Amino acid sequence: MSIRDSAASMAAALAKKEITSVELTNQHYQQIASTDKDINAFLYLDKVGALAQAELVDKKRLAGEKLSPLAGVPLALKDVMVQKDVPTTCGSKILEGWKPPYDSTVVSKLKAAGIVILGKTNMDEFAMGSSTENSAFGPTHNPWDLSRIPGGSGGGSSAALAAFQAPLAIGTDTGGSIRQPAAVTGTVGVKPTYGAVSRYGLVAFSSSLDQAGPCARTVLDAALLHQVIAGFDPKDSTSINQLTPDVVAAAKKLDVKGVKIGVVKQLAGDGYQKGVENKFNEAIAELVKLGAEIVEVSCPNFEYALAAYYLIAPSECSSNLARFDSIRFGLRVGDDGTRGAEEVMNLTRQAGFGREVKRRIILGTYALSSGYYDAYYGSAQKVRTLIKQDFDKAFAKCDVLVSPTTPTTAFKIGEKSNDPLAMYLNDIATIPVNMAGIGGMSLPCGLADEDNLPVGFQIMSPAMKDDRMYLVGGALEAALLAKWKKPILDFAPKLVGSK
Template sequence: MNPDHMIRLTALQMAEELNKTTFTSVELTKAHFDHIRQIDGTAQAGIHAYLHLNEDDALAVAAEVDRLRAAGGADAAALHPLAGVPIAIKDNIVTSQQPTTAASKILEGWMSPYDATVVQKVRDAKLPVLGKTNMDEFAMGSTTEYSAYGVTRNPWDLERAPGGSGGGSASAVGAYMAPLALGSDTGGSIRQPASFTGTVGTKPTYGSVSRYGLIAMASSLDQIGPVARTTADAAALHELIAGHDPKDSTSLITEWNDLASAAQTRDLTGVRIGVLEELQGSGFSEQIQQRFDEALQLLRDAGADVVAIDCPNMSYALPAYYLIVPSEVSSNMARFDGIRFGNRVVPEADSTVKEVMAATRAAGFGDEVKRRIILGTYALSAGYVEEYYGSAQRIRTLVQQDFARAFENVDVLISPTTPTVAVPLGEQVSDPASMYANDVATIPANLAGIPAVSIPGGMAEHDMPMGIQIQAPATRDAVAYRVAGGLEALLEDKWGRPLYQQAPEATTAATAGRQD
């Protein structure tokens, strides 16, 4: 099979062809590395989705899969369905065989002595790990422009941001540099980049996927999840990484074996879908609202029961989030001081520990990390903790109660994933408040700990993709996948082909042209 056609298959299609020995995992993995070398480039020229590549190890894993599959018998039968399908890992998920930097200078070159639980699951299933993807430093940002190692570009338009903090994973998947990727989502860091790049991103139920080995930003909100090109691919990867982990004190003891099958269910008859009044209309672009309304009509025509839902406290979620997150950031970043963790800066030969810490953090942290540490430290300071942090936690409870009441009447809630399409590079760096506001639709799910899936919803302003978000009650991830998969099929029938197939030539040509 032609390598260019090979890398454009979905992950499940790749798995099927590997099983039929149409091509080998080594051929598939090499095709991805060849494509990465062709278009990824650097922050100055190319998409720059990857920070570190893992070619030798990935090809060794691929060769082992091919050997086991060729041997047949019990060894071949024991292979995971996704064995041999390559994957990329966000750079705040620790890996023992390649650096983990969280896109920060303070961790430059750091090698973890162990693998995160999700990485170990990926290795056990024998998915070749292509490399580590770029991100906003310590996951703080919404454009992947706050990486210490340069920006990542949106494969649909190289002058626009891919979203963040996980723009590297989304761009890698969207530009055919990986069929699957892992990201982390604290307030939309998987779903918002998915919306901006025409990919699928899931924030699982909090506690359904182990956080052991994820460098924490805001521990009560962080959640690892899948990035893919289709709902079924995302669900299959979600099944692989989900499950109880005794190393994670917040891990749920729940089975997650019905996600992939749910994502391929096409019958939406009688499904009750609530439309969140607070997450549409004012503040959302005209064309995004139009695409969203068209999707709602498709759902009605398919037999779903679509009703309006009012969640009055949702409007307070954004300010509450931006008090809770900096507060937890302030605590979690304290360890990176050059003494316990992080590259050390010694300003003078006889510097005190305090001076070393100050110099290390000044040189090692970027502007957005410093901004959130300062804000969080103030919110937790004596005399203000109850006024700010305490009030934000009470609002969090009100948001959770809003969701609970809504789910008494509907199976899922639906909204646009973001108010706008991908923004031009540089636009939000000079205006952090506008960057924060772009997470208005994704943040509530993190505050409530519920699952949410973003799928491509069509093309909006500037010929850029937009996303549609489906949220379900906690532990009902399969319901979210069922509706997401059903709507995905309806949209693809309308378009004539999947959205991710509609601009690949432009992506490759534009990127190659920039490198030339």
């Protein structure tokens, strides 16, 4: 039993009583203690709560109680998901020190399944970014190369997995914030169908795009976690009232004979790093060997997805972030008895929000303002329709669609932080999925020749057919593992531990 094992192996060792959850939890805290000065994946560690949960699971197991498959396994929680009495900041100064008075539905489900929540992970402020550099609490570093970004917004969760600080994590994905961090850290991340996982207690950025999902080091681990967090929730008015497809069985099937896989023509070429395209094409060749049928599909409107996204998401965020008003929770600045409410609100939001958040609030306010609404927000909504139609046509011809997850491997910290447009381009291949509300997965498909950094392979499946991406992902992962002879993270440089 090692902290490098899969969550499924840890769960098996726990079930056989080879290790207790308290021991397993402590091993992960030791790894965090020795590596997180370098990585900065965690914003808060809830040792008391985690060890109490671990102890409870151990007691139940000793008493012979029936437990959930992942009971006793540790997890890292993205700091955008509220957990009762545990500080939740969303990577923002405006929420520093705030302790939510309730659990999100995802957290309730994790707790009920006996999963041990180690702490809260770092992220771009309010999930706006692709590098975790927009966190008010400093950037997270990629375990493959500490001078590089771990992706974003969920860079804390992906780095924690790649640094073996946790075998499971929760992310949220509005334009790629689960899949892009997974791609650049050699881990697995899944954005489920919109509405498959409850948004109750997920701090809203862009409500029509936000979706929480599982992050892990293997496809099966992601499926096991997916099964725990998915399902109808009456507390979320956009929750889908249907049974969750059997993603665990799909991940275990390892058979893609006759599965029709569409390669999206538009998600390649200009702007895509050579090594990324090579590894993607090698993965396609593996799928052919496994008996899958490859077809090329054209989605001409994907070209406009990025532009539409950077109108829709800021528009929704300008409305959602109005709740940070210095009145009901979080920061209040300048309330010295001489200033009125509006001035205090203005000063609080100036001091509490970072540059990217302000940029998006202003952009959204503009796109929604009278006189510009039709030209910007209205046009973006039409593009959304066209993207949905592209997907519908493509899925009429194939079971899943595939592409590289990101155009490049992990870039250097600071390289793009002063160029918003260059930063936004990271999401070019992940955004269409959010616009249509369908499922998307990223799993590692090799190391780019130029820089020996991980490359992500994206699989997209129609709404509520999330099992299809697990089917293809599981089979591809097994084929690649047989080729490499060891998991991709075994190729990463050894972490030296804290300086």
